[in-house]
Amino acid sequence: MISAHIHGHDRAILGRIFHHPTSNNLEWREVVAFVERIGSTEEKRDDRWGFTLAGRTATFLRPRDKDMDPREVERLRRLMQDACLSPYSTEILEASPDQGDNDALIVVDHHEARIYRLDLETVGGETETTLRPYDPKGYIHHLSHKEDGNYRGQRAPEDLAYYDRIAAAVTNAPRIAIVGHGTGKASAMSVLSERLREHHHETQGRVVATATIDLSAATDGQLLALGREMLTRDAK
Known part of the structure; x- marks a missing residue:
């Protein structure tokens, strides 16, 4: 909030x-x-x-x-x-409630990152934080999912601090699942993964699963169900 x-x-x-x-x-x-x-x-x-x-x-x-x-x-x-x-x-x-050892699901594209803290034993008990990149010229705001990071054939300017803020938001999550849209180096999930590897090694080490889906067609309930499935699969 x-x-x-x-x-x-x-x-x-x-x-x-x-x-x-x-x-x-x-x-x-x-x-x-x-x-x-x-x-x-x-x-x-x-x-x-x-x-x-x-x-x-x-x-x-x-x-x-x-x-x-x-x-x-x-x-x-x-x-x-x-x-x-x-x-x-x-x-x-605003400060999020203390999530203790709750796992995290990151749903990310170039427009925003939705970060859910999940208690796998309590469905419906998750909390959500939304982060958005700094985009003063409105390039990213007008991108469609199909373009996924391209602006008139060029990559939209990246606010790399956006990905650092995502990392900071999950700094105490024991396990992290990431869901993104699009493939290749231009996808926000790929940019986030590279940023974690280069600058947030400890956080990258707690990423246990990633998935690529069509975010424009997915409901919140479907995303949460997928995240719980990804994290539960790792726990077994």
């Missing part, structure tokens, strides 16, 4: 937080106001502040000058990454 949108000046602040090399002229008051708009802040003792985003909290030291220390900016960046934010994010999601 979306709890806050990021737009206008806030997008510029987000970009500066993620900028490399780390910014050394990011104003503290500006950061506090930004975090309050997309999450919450709490002033504590000894010039310390708690920042909370999507259920994740970290404590930061208020600088003596007006600008944040670059090391604190790096810690803020990690907090935002834990909250599934990237330089391209346009929204922040």
Whole structure:
């Protein structure tokens, strides 16, 4: 569920937080106001502040000058990454309920990723999170499933941070099943798999099954049934 949108000046602040090399002229008051708009802040003792985003909290030291220390900016960046934010994010999601050791089903194409946390013993007890890529020019929005990642004969620009956010959303799932649409290197499932292999080795090691189907013709119930079947098959 979306709890806050990021737009206008806030997008510029987000970009500066993620900028490399780390910014050394990011104003503290500006950061506090930004975090309050997309999450919450709490002033504590000894010039310390708690920042909370999507259920994740970290404590930061208020600088003596007006600008944040670059090391604190790096810690803020990690907090935002834990909250599934990237330089391209346009929204922040509410914290999902604690899923413990629940397995995950990822249903992914270039338009969006639906992430279900499944308790295999409780049908109907799943939760869903939806992530979407940053697509400022609307290329991906107008793609049909048959094109599956091509725009006028060319691959649509990829927001690779989109796939990193998918990985972050299943970081504690003991087993992961992935369902995608289309085949070949242009498919979103292939891009996700490659991203996991290159940058999220531990998560890739927990992928136990993948399947390719026509997502445009599949209902939520069919997708969940397929995911449960894939995960149950691995458990045997």
